[in-house]
Amino acid sequence: MPSQAPPTRSALWAAIIPMLLLVAGVAWAMSYFGSAPADPPPRGVPKVSAPPADAATPEQESPAPEPDAIPEAPQPPVPDDILVPEPSPESGQLEDAPAPSGAPVEANLPDWKSSVARRRVQITMYATQWCEVCRKARDYMQANQIEFIELDTDENAMAGERLRELNPGRTIPTFEIDGQVYIGFNEDQFEAKIDEAARKYL
Numbered sequence: 001m002p003s004q005a006p007p008t009r010s011a012l013w014a015a016i017i018p019m020l021l022l023v024a025g026v027a028w029a030m031s032y033f034g035s036a037p038a039d040p041p042p043r044g045v046p047k048v049s050a051p052p053a054d055a056a057t058p059e060q061e062s063p064a065p066e067p068d069a070i071p072e073a074p075q076p077p078v079p080d081d082i083l084v085p086e087p088s089p090e091s092g093q094l095e096d097a098p099a100p101s102g103a104p105v106e107a108n109l110p111d112w113k114s115s116v117a118r119r120r121v122q123i124t125m126y127a128t129q130w131c132e133v134c135r136k137a138r139d140y141m142q143a144n145q146i147e148f149i150e151l152d153t154d155e156n157a158m159a160g161e162r163l164r165e166l167n168p169g170r171t172i173p174t175f176e177i178d179g180q181v182y183i184g185f186n187e188d189q190f191e192a193k194i195d196e197a198a199r200k201y202l
Contacts, residue, residue: 117201121194123148124176126163134173137185146194 123141125148127134141148151159153172160170166181167174175182175190178197182190 113202114198117198118194119147120201121178121197123178123194125150125173126153126159126166126176127173128152128154131172133185137173137175137190140185140187140190 123146125134125137125141127138127150129152138150140146151162153160153163153170163170163172163174166176167183171183173183173185175185175193177193180193180197182193
């Protein structure tokens with residue numbers, strides 16, 4: 001029986017090369033499909049990369065230098081030769097001295113306040129047209145702008161009855177000054193009666 005001839009070298013290479021290609025294809029397929037690529041960012045959205053760990057944020061930046069403190073103005077020196085005068089005993093006695101008793105209250109008040117208080121006093125004069133003292137009192141009050149009410153006891157019966165109640169002697173003129181009765185007329189006494197009545201309005 002005739003013996004077979006050994007295979008040639010070209011035949012061996014023809015069998016090995018397909019096997020190597022097959023192994024290389026399998027290895028490439030496993031490396032490609034084994035790790036899927038990361039999804040790409042959507043279109044129109046910029047890709048933001050994370051800052052490095054050692055990068056400083058705006059908040060962590062060095063603080064702004066503080067403004068220099070405004071220096072205080074130097075105080076002027078106080079001379080040692082200035083002495084404060086002490087109050088004398090006489091001046092203390094003058095300040096603590098009370099007002100003398102019996103002094104009129106109106107003397108320590110401004111003129112306008114006393115005038116306002118006097119205007120609030122209600123004055124009624126019971127008189128007649130033929131009485132000379134009544135005429136004198138009337139002229140004095142008008143000249144000094146003293147407001148008053150005059151009632152003629154001859155023409156007004158009710159005024160006559162009121163005069164009898166205030167002054168049973170029915171002498172005229174008779175004044176009713178804030179409820180106080182004053183009979184006759186004297187300028188100083190009349191002014192004193194008005195001042196006395198005005199004190200309750202001060």
